[in-house]
Amino acid sequence: MKEGFRQSMAWLHTWSGLVVGWILFAVFVTGTLSYFRPEISQWMRPELRDMQPHPQAAASAIAALQQRAPDSPRWFIRLPDAREPIVRVTWRDPNATGPRRFQNAVLDPATGAEVKARDTRGGDFFYRFHFELSMKPIWGRWVVGCCAMFMLIAIVTGVITHKKIFKDFFTFRPKKGQRSWLDAHNVVGVLALPYHVMITYSGLVTLMFMYMPWGVQANYGQNRAAFFDQALGVSAETPLANRPGALTNIEPLLLTAQRHWDGANPSLITVHNPADANSRIEMRRDNSDRLAHSSQSVVFAGTTGELLAAAGEPMPATRTRDVVYGLHMANFSSSPLRWLFALSGLAGILMIASGLVLWSVKRAPERVKLGRVPFGQRLVEVLNIGVIAGLPITIAVFFHANRLLPIGLAERPTWEVRAFFAAWLLSFVVPLIRPAKAAWKAQFLAAATLFGALPVVNALTTDAHLGVTLASRNWVYAGFDLTCLGIAALLGLIAWHASRTSATQRKPARNKAETPANLPAEAERA
Structure with missing residues (x-):
C-alpha cells in the first residue's frame, strides 16, 4: 500500500510537471530576468547612461x-x-x-x-510576460495561475516520491544516461526547494483576488474599490x-x-x-x-x-499578504541577495528542463524497440528543443532588436516583441526538420553566438560599451555586457556537450545496480 502510494505520487509528479512544464520554463526564465528589470530597462535605453x-x-x-x-x-x-x-x-x-x-x-x-531615448518596453516586457504570457491580461494570468497550481502539485509529489531526498541531493553520477538526468533533477530540485515553494505559492498570492474573489464579493458586492481602499490603502x-x-x-x-x-x-x-x-x-x-x-x-x-x-x-491579514508579495517581488534585496534570488531561479529553470528531458530519455528504449518515434514522444521532443534551447535565442534576439531597429521606427517596442516571437517560432521549426541531436546542438550554439555578439553589436551601435562603462565603473551597463559573455560561455559549453551526447540517448547499464529493474520507483514512473 505504501509503495503503491509512492508510485501514484510519482505518476502524478511526472504528468503534472510535463503538461505545463514548457509554460513553467518560460515563466521561470522571464521571472528570473525580472529581478533585474530596472537594469535591463536602463541597458535598453543607452541614451540614459549619464542620468x-x-x-x-x-x-x-x-x-x-x-x-x-x-x-x-x-x-x-x-x-x-x-x-x-x-x-x-x-x-x-x-x-x-x-x-x-x-x-x-x-x-x-x-x-x-x-530625455529623447529610444522607445522600448525594456525589462517590463519580461516582467509582464512571466505572469501574462503576452496574452490578454485576464487570460494570461489565469493560464499562469493554473500552471502554478500544477507546479505546487509537482513539488509536493516530488518530495513524497523521493524518500531519500536529502541523500539524493549529495548524489550525482555523470555519464550514466537516465540515472544522470534523474540525479541532476534531484540535485537542482532540492538545492533551492524552499525557494521553489515560496516563489510558486507567493505567485498565486499576488493574484489571489482574481483567483478567489468570492470573499470580497460576499462582503462588498460589486464595489471592489471599497474593499481595496479599506484593506490596502x-x-x-x-x-x-x-x-x-x-x-x-x-x-x-x-x-x-x-x-x-x-x-x-x-x-x-x-x-x-x-x-x-x-x-x-x-x-x-x-x-x-x-x-x-x-x-x-x-x-x-x-x-x-x-x-x-x-x-x-495594515491589518494583520493584509500585512501577511504584503510580506508574501514582497518575498515574490524581492524589491527589498541588496545586489548580492538579488543575485542569490536569480541563482535560485536558475535552479528552478534547470529543475524544469531536466524533468522535461528526463521524460524523453526514459522512453528512449521504447523508441528503439518500436523502430520509430511515436507521435506523442516526438511532440515532446520538439517542444523540449523549441522551448529549452529556443528561449535563450529569442531573448538574445530581443536585445539585438533593441540595438539594430531604427530609433525612429513607429511602434518600435512592438517590433522588438515581434522579433522575439518570430525567433521563437523559428526555434520550433528547426527540430521539425533536423534530427534531435543536431537540433539541440544548433539551437544552443546559435544562442551562444547571439549572446556573445551582443557586446560587439552594442559597441558598434552605441557609446555605452565596455570600453567606456568599465572605465567609468558604470556597473549596470558593464555588468549587462559581461553577463552576456558569461551566458554565451555557458551556452557554448552546453552546445559542446550536446554534440557529444544525444539528449535522448540512453547509455546501456554496466551492472545490475544500474539496470532499469533496479532504478528507484520515481525513475520507473517518470
Missing part, C-alpha cells in the same frame, strides 16, 4: 507636467532611485479614449526636460470643486511623508485633478528598505498641503 537621481526630481516633474498636460485629470510620477535614476511620468489625456488615453515620458530628474478620489486652483510646493509634502514613514522616501506620486481647487496629492511609500510590499500612502490637499489621510500599518 543621476536628483533631490528636485518631484518639483521638476510637476513643473514639466503643468506645461505638458495642464488639463489632465491625473498625473503619475515615478521618482528616481539608485536602480532607475530617471523620472517616469504618465498622464491621462482627457481627449483620448481606449489604450492611448494614457501618455508617458522620461524626464531628466534635475531639469524636468524630456486610502482613496484620494474626491468630487471636483469646478473652480481653478494652484498646486502647492511639493517639497514640504515630501518631508512630511518621510517623517510619517520614519525616513522612507515616496516612490510614486499621483496628482488627482491638478488644475482644480479640490486637487489631491497622493504619495506611496518606497518599499526597497523593507520586506513587506505594502501600500502605505499619504494624501494631501493639493492647494494647501494639508495632510488629509494616511494609511498606516
